[in-house]
Amino acid sequence: MIWLDWAITATRFINFAAAILLAAVAGFFLLANSFGYGRWRPEFFPFRLVLSLEVVAWLAQAMWLIELLCSVCGELGWDQVGESEAFLGGTQFGKIGLWRCGLLLGLIAYRGFRFFGQKRSLATENWFRFKWLSAIETTIIFGQLALLAWFSHAAAGTGPWGWIQLGNDLLHLVGAALWPGGLVPLWWLLGRPVSEDVKRDALLRFSNVAVVVAPLVGATGVLSAYFRMHDLAPLFTTDYGRYVLLKMGCFLLLIALGAVNRFRLIPALVNPSSEISETPADWRKLRRNVLIEQSLFVVILFAVARLGVLAPPR
Numbered sequence: 478m479i480w481l482d483w484a485i486t487a488t489r490f491i492n493f494a495a496a497i498l499l500a501a502v503a504g505f506f507l508l509a510n511s512f513g514y515g516r517w518r519p520e521f522f523p524f525r526l527v528l529s530l531e532v533v534a535w536l537a538q539a540m541w542l543i544e545l546l547c548s549v550c551g552e553l554g555w556d557q558v559g560e561s562e563a564f565l566g567g568t569q570f571g572k573i574g575l576w577r578c579g580l581l582l583g584l585i586a587y588r589g590f591r592f593f594g595q596k597r598s599l600a601t602e603n604w605f606r607f608k609w610l611s612a613i614e615t616t617i618i619f620g621q622l623a624l625l626a627w628f629s630h631a632a633a634g635t636g637p638w639g640w641i642q643l644g645n646d647l648l649h650l651v652g653a654a655l656w657p658g659g660l661v662p663l664w665w666l667l668g669r670p671v672s673e674d675v676k677r678d679a680l681l682r683f684s685n686v687a688v689v690v691a692p693l694v695g696a697t698g699v700l701s702a703y704f705r706m707h708d709l710a711p712l713f714t715t716d717y718g719r720y721v722l723l724k725m726g727c728f729l730l731l732i733a734l735g736a737v738n739r740f741r742l743i744p745a746l747v748n749p750s751s752e753i754s755e756t757p758a759d760w761r762k763l764r765r766n767v768l769i770e771q772s773l774f775v776v777i778l779f780a781v782a783r784l785g786v787l788a789p790p791r
Contacts (some may be wrong), residue, residue, distance in 0.1 A: 490782035495534035501658030
């Protein structure tokens with residue numbers, strides 16, 4: 478059913494976007510607060526928005542399971558209830574999906590408790606009381622992201638090479654959350670009415686991390702494509718390959734924009750005493766470039782969502 482394939486694609490897109498953005502916010506917050514915990518809390522990502530992301534991720538995961546179940550039942554017949562139970566409790570997709578639903582429900586419950594029952598916990602003095610709970614929350618956020626690797630084609634591999642493919646996809650997902658997923662909280666922070674010292678500090682730390690993570694994301698992406706195709710011909714002769722090309726093209730544009738930011742805009746912004754003088758227009762140009770990078774990342778996420786539905790050549 479073509480409509481079901483596209484419905485699954487849309488659900489995968491929402492699922493991946495929410496999961497990566499959750500991890501991006503958590504990772505960026507840890508990066509920004511690595512020196513001076515709680516300093517950024519008042520101006521950081523809205524608490525309600527993070528809670529909304531968790532709800533969206535849970536709904537998308539639940540809908541994804543329902544759509545996969547509809548696909549299975551459509552092939553086997555709706556009267557085979559036992560097959561439906563076997564899918565949820567006896568298959569990797571079903572079990573991992575239920576695990577993700579449980580983890581996301583736990584995150585929603587924790588956030589809801591803090592929001593509705595402890596509204597004053599956002600203050601710095603009360604925030605420290607939740608520090609260990611926040612560490613658990615961050616672990617769960619990256620855990621639910623890592624579980625998405627078991628929904629990829631890599632999870633179908635067996636033996637040592639199967640584990641290598643799975644590990645490669647795990648690194649790819651975590652890297653994508655740190656960069657370019659981290660561009661979203663960075664863009665948000667750059668637009669907040671906070672001191673430029675805070676913005677410079679965050680910008681420099683994020684840029685230094687991106688220099689390391691961007692090659693990792695590119696290398697794991699190329700390796701993943703190799704595992705699926707083993708040849709260049711499918712890139713041009715199959716739908717799967719064409720979506721891989723779309724993903725690669727957007728990634729190269731991301732690298733190009735990142736290089737412009739790194740070598741032209743950021744030096745003037747993080748080091749105002751240098752020969753290159755800082756201007757308000759530089760901040761606007763940087764925020765515009767980051768917004769363009771986010772748009773490219775949306776296209777990449779769509780390609781990833783579509784690749785999970787299409788059968789790879791290998």
